[in-house]
Amino acid sequence: MHDLKWIRENPQSFDAGLKRRGLEPMSPAILKLDEERRANTGALQDMQARRNAASKEIGKAKGKGGDPEKAEALIAEVAGLKEKIAAGEKREREMDEQLKSVLAAIPNLLQADVPDGPDESANVELRKWGHPRNFEKEGFEPKQHFELGEALKLMDFEAAAKMSGARFTVLKGGLARLERALGQFMLDVQTGEHGYTEVSPPILVRDHAMFGTAQLPKFEEDQFWAISGELLSTKSEDEVDEAGTLVGEIAYLNLVTRLREGRLSLVPTAEVPLTNLVRESILAEADLPLRFTALTPCFRAEAGAAGRDTRGMIRQHQFYKVEMVSITAAGQSEAEHGRMTGCAEEILKRLDLPYRVVVLCSGDTGFASRRTHDIEVWLPGQDAYREISSCSNCGDFQARRMQARYRPAESKDIQFVHTLNGSGLAVGRTLIAVMENYQQKDGGIRVPEALRPYMGGIERIGA
RNA sequence: GGAGAGGUGCUAGAGUGGUUGAAUAGGCCGGUCUCGAAAACCGGAGUACGGGUAACCGUACCGAGGGUUCGAAUCCCUCCCUCUCCGCCA
Numbered sequence: 001m002h003d004l005k006w007i008r009e010n011p012q013s014f015d016a017g018l019k020r021r022g023l024e025p026m027s028p029a030i031l032k033l034d035e036e037r038r039a040n041t042g043a044l045q046d047m048q049a050r051r052n053a054a055s056k057e058i059g060k061a062k063g064k065g066g067d068p069e070k071a072e073a074l075i076a077e078v079a080g081l082k083e084k085i086a087a088g089e090k091r092e093r094e095m096d097e098q099l100k101s102v103l104a105a106i107p108n109l110l111q112a113d114v115p116d117g118p119d120e121s122a123n124v125e126l127r128k129w130g131h132p133r134n135f136e137k138e139g140f141e142p143k144q145h146f147e148l149g150e151a152l153k154l155m156d157f158e159a160a161a162k163m164s165g166a167r168f169t170v171l172k173g174g175l176a177r178l179e180r181a182l183g184q185f186m187l188d189v190q191t192g193e194h195g196y197t198e199v200s201p202p203i204l205v206r207d208h209a210m211f212g213t214a215q216l217p218k219f220e221e222d223q224f225w226a227i228s229g230e231l232l233s234t235k236s237e238d239e240v241d242e243a244g245t246l247v248g249e250i251a252y253l254n255l256v257t258r259l260r261e262g263r264l265s266l267v268p269t270a271e272v273p274l275t276n277l278v279r280e281s282i283l284a285e286a287d288l289p290l291r292f293t294a295l296t297p298c299f300r301a302e303a304g305a306a307g308r309d310t311r312g313m314i315r316q317h318q319f320y321k322v323e324m325v326s327i328t329a330a331g332q333s334e335a336e337h338g339r340m341t342g343c344a345e346e347i348l349k350r351l352d353l354p355y356r357v358v359v360l361c362s363g364d365t366g367f368a369s370r371r372t373h374d375i376e377v378w379l380p381g382q383d384a385y386r387e388i389s390s391c392s393n394c395g396d397f398q399a400r401r402m403q404a405r406y407r408p409a410e411s412k413d414i415q416f417v418h419t420l421n422g423s424g425l426a427v428g429r430t431l432i433a434v435m436e437n438y439q440q441k442d443g444g445i446r447v448p449e450a451l452r453p454y455m456g457g458i459e460r461i462g463a
Numbered sequence: 464g465g466a467g468a469g470g471u472g473c474u475a476g477a478g479u480g481g482u483u484g485a486a487u488a489g490g491c492c493g494g495u496c497u498c499g500a501a502a503a504c505c506g507g508a509g510u511a512c513g514g515g516u517a518a519c520c521g522u523a524c525c526g527a528g529g530g531u532u533c534g535a536a537u538c539c540c541u542c543c544c545u546c547u548c549c550g551c552c553a
Contacts, residue, residue: 005512041513045522052522055534059481071533078533261542282473282510414510 001103001214001400004034017109020116020362030102037095044088047081054078104211105218108397110362111334111371117361123374124361129345130354132378133437140441144381145432146312149175151443152462155313166310167302167317171431174461178434178447179320181454182427183295186322186347190424194343196293196324201273203296204264209276212402214368215268221303224266224317231262266299270323271421278327279402283417285409289336290327293424295320312432314386319428326420329406330396333418337393341373344389344424350450353433354378356385370395373422377429381436388429391422 007014011027018026054074061071115124135142149155154175160168171179190196204226210216215223267273274292283290298321309315324343328336341357348355360372369392376385396416399405405414438446444462447455 038513041522045513048523049521051533056482058533062481075533082533 001397002106002109003396003400004030004099004103007031008034014109018106020110020114021107022118022363023106026102026106030099033095033099033102037092037099040088040091040095044085044092047085047088051078051081051085101217104401107367108370108394110365111393114365114371115359115361116363118363120360120364122361123358123364126357126359126373128354128356129349130352130378132354132380135380138441142380142436143439143443144312145379145435147381148435148439148443148445152445154461157312164317167315169313169316174445174458175431175435177455177458178445178451178461179427179431181451182430182434183320183322184454185350185451186424186427186430187293187295189347189350190293190322190324190343194291194324194346196291196343199270199274199277199292199294201270201277201294201296203267203270203273203299205267205272205276206264207260209272209279209402210265212279213272213275213398214401215265215272218367222301223268224299224301225259225263226266227259227263231259267296268300269298269321269421269423270294270296271325274323274325275327275398275404275419275421276402277325278399278404278417281404282414283327283404283406285329285406288327288329288406288417289332292325292327293322295322295427313428314432316428319426321426321428322424324391324422324424327404328418328420329408330415330418333393333395333420336418336420337371337373337391340420340422340424341375341391344375344391344422347425347430348375348377348388351430351434351448352450353430353437355388366390366392368392368394368397370397375425377433379433379436381439386429388433389423389425392420394419394421 002014007027007030011031014027015025018024054077058071058074058078061067061074115122117123133142143151146155146157149171150157152175154172156170156172157168160170187198191198207216210223265272273296274294277292278290297318299318300316302315302317305315313319324340326333326336326340345355345357355375355377358374358376360366360369360374365372372390372392374387375389375391377388378384379386395418398419399416404417404419406417407414434448434451435445438448440446440460440462442462444460446460447458452459
């Protein structure tokens with residue numbers, strides 16, 4: 001969410017920022033709304049001031065030694081204001097609502113050093129680490145993770161599809177354990193070595209939490225929603241005819257409204273609950289930065305991804321992820337961004353998985369982010385680098401949406417905190433990377449050294 | 464699910480519908496005292512929006528949203544949340 005006052009003072013910068021996002025100028029429309037709203041509010045406040053003054057006098061006039069006739073006269077005078085004030089208040093609510101809904105749908109502005117470009121092809125590589133294994137030299141063709149997993153009979157897509165449909169996987173035995181080991185390993189590194197506080201948060205959250213991190217209002221379709229059975233079984237009167245059948249468009253809209261009001265979201269990432277930990281609070285600067293991490297399941301509808309990555313477990317409706325969230329003072333977020341990216345990279349280094357870091361271009365950077373680093377891990381089975389982590393600096397964009405502020409040490413002006421989030425890492429995709437990079441000619445999978453303590457000393461998965 | 468009690472500032476906790484943005488205590492900040500600290504004493508301090516160069520002024524905010532009233536922290540309605548007892552439940 002953007003600062004209206006800033007837009008008022010810097011309309012040209014604002015529109016220039018939107019242009020980088022491929023958006024038309026919006027400041028004229030916003031400022032027009034803003035002006036109308038302020039005019040209305042000004043007039044309203046004058047009336048309220050008059051009413052308050054008169055009411056105070058009425059109180060005195062009615063009290064001991066007062067003048068009852070004067071009170072009557074004042075009451076009559078103020079009564080005339082009543083309707084106007086009510087109308088002004090209603091108008092104020094409407095305009096606030098309108099302005100808020102416009103602002104809520106505008107993406108964050110990009111940091112100046114983000115490269116311009118239309119899509120992921122314009123992302124810029126920052127660095128590369130490690131050397132992909134030479135399978136040719138070893139005399140075999142690397143397989144994809146699902147080929148390996150199915151051959152080992154430890155990865156079952158059919159069983160998952162029977163109970164849950166596409167984009168779900170059943171892991172068994174060594175692979176199930178490997179997944180668990182990865183989660184524990186990552187959490188231990190981020191908490192034990194990088195100073196993140198482990199959190200076990202709710203993974204069902206209300207709409208306002210989703211609004212805070214900016215999944216709402218724009219990305220409703222990408223989420224899964226949990227609805228209590230009670231909500232589904234109760235029909236309100238205007239939704240059904242005499243026979244109890246749902247009828248008509250209004251009925252449909254009523255139903256949707258009711259479902260929206262009662263639903264919870266299955267979080268698409270622990271970024272949502274971790275960042276909302278500081279919502280509506282005023283922190284002391286001395287307490288910053290706050291660093292939180294959590295291992296949670298993540299749920300994604302993958303609405304716009306039909307047909308993409310359908311084989312295997314690259315793109316699932318449900319997966320585990322270790323998420324990192326940092327809450328910093330205003331001047332500190334860029335440094336923290338670099339640090340956080342390093343914390344994610346460290347996991348790959350420990351696992352000895354080759355990767356590269358790219359900075360996303362303007363066209364590929366997410367809605368809430370000012371600047372995003374993606375870490376892409378080498379997948380020999382796919383012969384490609386694939387995203388395994390995404391670290392974003394959101395600046396004060398989310399903080400403003402959730403009223404998360406801090407009191408600077410050297411000033412009494414309260415400011416919005418900066419928020420950052422990053423995967424450290426996506427567990428499912430790390431599992432894939434381990435499988436493909438550590439596969440053996442016979443289809444077995446060597447367990448990376450770093451994970452062996454978490455695997456009861458097992459050195460390989462498969463015969 | 465049934466019955467009940469509550470949500471007030473950083474915290475605890477008052478608050479007959481009318482100078483209550485809010486008593487009081489603790490905490491916090493500043494000062495006096497002290498070599499320094501503690502104690503004691505004095506003073507200060509909410510958030511947002513709008514107006515003003517500024518001092519400052521106005522408006523809103525006592526869980527959220529509506530309503531009654533000339534006037535609401537106080538009365539009414541809806542919702543959210545917390546707590547106690549009972550029931551059900553991993």
